[in-house]
Each structure stands twice: as structure tokens, then as C-alpha cells.
Amino acid sequence: MDSNALINIEEAVTEFLLNYKKTTEDYATYLSHACRLLQDYRTHDSTEARSEKVSVSALGIIEMPDDLIRVKDVCVAINGEWWTMTEKPNMVNTTTFTGLVEGHDTDFGEGVAIRDGVTTTYGARGGVNAYYYMTDYNARRIFCDGIVSDTVLLKYVSSGVSITDTTYVPSLMIEMLHNYLLWKETYWDDKVRRERDMRKRDFDNERLRVRNVLNSLTASQWNDLFWGSFSQSPKR
Numbered sequence: 001m002d003s004n005a006l007i008n009i010e011e012a013v014t015e016f017l018l019n020y021k022k023t024t025e026d027y028a029t030y031l032s033h034a035c036r037l038l039q040d041y042r043t044h045d046s047t048e049a050r051s052e053k054v055s056v057s058a059l060g061i062i063e064m065p066d067d068l069i070r071v072k073d074v075c076v077a078i079n080g081e082w083w084t085m086t087e088k089p090n091m092v093n094t095t096t097f098t099g100l101v102e103g104h105d106t107d108f109g110e111g112v113a114i115r116d117g118v119t120t121t122y123g124a125r126g127g128v129n130a131y132y133y134m135t136d137y138n139a140r141r142i143f144c145d146g147i148v149s150d151t152v153l154l155k156y157v158s159s160g161v162s163i164t165d166t167t168y169v170p171s172l173m174i175e176m177l178h179n180y181l182l183w184k185e186t187y188w189d190d191k192v193r194r195e196r197d198m199r200k201r202d203f204d205n206e207r208l209r210v211r212n213v214l215n216s217l218t219a220s221q222w223n224d225l226f227w228g229s230f231s232q233s234p235k236r
Contacts, residue, residue: 006168009034016178029188030181035161037180038169042160043069045207047214049155058149059095059104059111062133062142065156073155074133074142082153083131085144088114091134093143114145176210179203 013031017024042048049072054062062074075082091114096105104111116128131146144152161167169177183203186196217225 003171005171007171007174009038009167009169012169012174012177013181015174016181019178020182026185026188030185033181033184034169034177035167037173037177038161038167039069039159041173041176043157045211045214046157049073050158051153051155053151054154056144056147056150056152059102060144060148061095062144062152062154064137064140064142065154065158067158068140068156069159070157071135071142071154072157073153074131074144075153075155076131076147076150077153085131085133085146085152086127086129088132088134088145091132091143091145093134093136093139093141172213173210176203176206179206 010031013027013034016022016030017027022030050067052065054065056062064071073082074085076085077083092109092112094108094110095102096108096110097103106112114132129146131144133145134143136143142154179199179202183196183199186192186199192199
């Protein structure tokens, strides 16, 4: 039987201490840095996203999950596939309270449907969507246009660090984790401070290697792209 592709982050740090003949004195420090790397990896490198069904209120608002760091996609199901909504950064993201009741003031542009340009005839253009959204990270809300009182799929980056259950790291990033901890320890260990730049380069190289694996395509995927470009009509 092969080893697991997911490794307990505590076991990963213990393995680092064993492989590099470190004492357990700074174990908590190494573990803290490992958790920080996992969050950074999920935000900047990993192609993974947590998928969660979320409710859209009657005002077209989604409340962000507590563990959400960055929104990747907001989707609706159409013909068995996920149709991604288009982000509109300038979409009106305010509401108006009448007493204790939250609502929309159309005079202020709240809840007003977004108007697109020409969508038919010879002058039709692309990039027109039936669904739009705007993210407000300060208010921890996502404002939607084209859908209310319904359910959508939210794909987002989470920290990946559980405060109640076991936290796991993919085995793919173990070497990157080891190089990261070797680099970070140069900030508190004076004996290896001069090696900081060298260790940083080792970490950067390992990070690039992981990114290459995550973003590469298999031969079958390249074939699908190549064959998908064929048609019976001439290309223009």
C-alpha cells in the first residue's frame, strides 16, 4: 500500500525535525510557520477551491463564510454544468434600513438591474452575462445581480487550517514545507543567518517546481485542446 497523499501537518513538522536533526525545543514555532505556509500556498499556488452551496437573500446578498479568504467563483447550474457569474467591481453594494428592516433604495441605485449594451444583431458583443456579482470583503458580503432568493455554488479559498479537526497538507508540498522552515529559521538562529538568501532561493525553486506540477497538462488534456479546435468550417 502506498503512503497517503495527505499528511497531518503536525506529522509533517515532526518529520522535518527528524530529517534535519532538529530538537523539539522550537516545535511550536515551526508548526506556526507551517500553518502560515499552508494558508499562503492555498491562496497563491494551489488550484483547489472549497465548494459550498450558499443562499442568496431576497436582496441578492450572500454572507461570506467565516473561513473565506478569497472568492474564486460564484456559479449557477445550467444544463449539467457550472455557469460562472461575472464580477462587476462597480456594482452598487449598499443597502438602506427603514427602521430595523434592511432594503433597497432604487433612487440610490440599490437593487437596480445592471444594463448591458447591445446583445443582438450584427453589433452584438461578447462578455455579456445574465448573472453578475460584486465582492465586499470589509462587509463580508457578496452582492448578486440576476438572482435572488435562490442557491448558488460558491468556490473560495479557505485558510485550510482547522481549529477543531486535524489539519492536512498535500504530500506534494512537503519538500517546499521543509525548505520554507529552513529559510524561516534563519530569522531566529544566528548560526545560519548568513544562509538566508541561499535558503530563500532553495524555497523559491521548490515552490516553482510545485507550481509547474499543478499547472501542467497531461498528454490527454493537450489532445482534447487540440482536437477541440477543429471544425468543419474554415478558421478565420
